Amino acid sequence: MVGIFDSGVGGLTALAALRRFCPLCDVAYFGDTAHLPYGSRSEGTIMHYATAAVSTLAALSPEAVLVACGTVSTVCLPKLAEGYRFPVFGIAEAGTAAALAAAPHGRIAVLGTEATIRTGVFSRMILARRPDAVLTCLACPMFVFLAESGMNRPDDPIARLAVARTLAPLLSNPPEAILLGCTHFPWLSSLISPLFPDAALIDCGAAAARALSLRLRFPAGQGKTCFYITDSAAAFQRAARAVSGRVPEGEFFEVPPAE
Numbered sequence: 001m002v003g004i005f006d007s008g009v010g011g012l013t014a015l016a017a018l019r020r021f022c023p024l025c026d027v028a029y030f031g032d033t034a035h036l037p038y039g040s041r042s043e044g045t046i047m048h049y050a051t052a053a054v055s056t057l058a059a060l061s062p063e064a065v066l067v068a069c070g071t072v073s074t075v076c077l078p079k080l081a082e083g084y085r086f087p088v089f090g091i092a093e094a095g096t097a098a099a100l101a102a103a104p105h106g107r108i109a110v111l112g113t114e115a116t117i118r119t120g121v122f123s124r125m126i127l128a129r130r131p132d133a134v135l136t137c138l139a140c141p142m143f144v145f146l147a148e149s150g151m152n153r154p155d156d157p158i159a160r161l162a163v164a165r166t167l168a169p170l171l172s173n174p175p176e177a178i179l180l181g182c183t184h185f186p187w188l189s190s191l192i193s194p195l196f197p198d199a200a201l202i203d204c205g206a207a208a209a210r211a212l213s214l215r216l217r218f219p220a221g222q223g224k225t226c227f228y229i230t231d232s233a234a235a236f237q238r239a240a241r242a243v244s245g246r247v248p249e250g251e252f253f254e255v256p257p258a259e
């Protein structure tokens, strides 16, 4: 079984990819909706919530945990991963590799939560591999709320305005690749793509799910998914349906949030 962890419906983008690569893999999805959003919180608070999330998944004896959250992956992954018998993967490495592959001239925009952009992790990873990369890094604090409220249709005027305003700094020098450094952001692809028709949108969660499948050699089980939600499971299902058009299949459990 593989554990997947995010604050909310963002990790469902990684789960969908994992299902494509490993349809028979059993998955435990931890959604820390009681503490969403992570991206505006301090490093200490993010580490505290993430530790509780991975400990809950650890009790289920996973083969690996995928931290399908750009914020946790950039703020505290190495420390978070210490001391477990199973590997804990983030999304930054795989996302960076995919962005570099999609940007022949190294023109890359990095989008993330405020906490992610503050760390500078994506920039450092990209520049370590491609020192001449031309980067623009943008915090997109509204995007998680748009995704969680299902405001991701291309004809939604408020969502269009919010996305256009946030991404306006990129318009004068459009990037070749837009690294979606938060797993909520692929839900907004149909709002982002029309503004940058020539740019590749990089789904870090999907890239990491693919890398994990290869590392674990396509783990097989019965293809079951169990969701462990720290606030209302019904509210999580509503948010999932609003953003994706369907309630994900699986069993749902409510678990207590970290204090």
Ligand code: DGL
Pocket: 006, 007, 008, 010, 011, 036, 037, 038, 039, 040, 068, 069, 070, 071, 072, 113, 116, 144, 181, 182, 183, 184
């Ligand atoms: N989906 C998460 C991320 O990738 C969390 C966003 C949030 O809770 O602010 O950063």
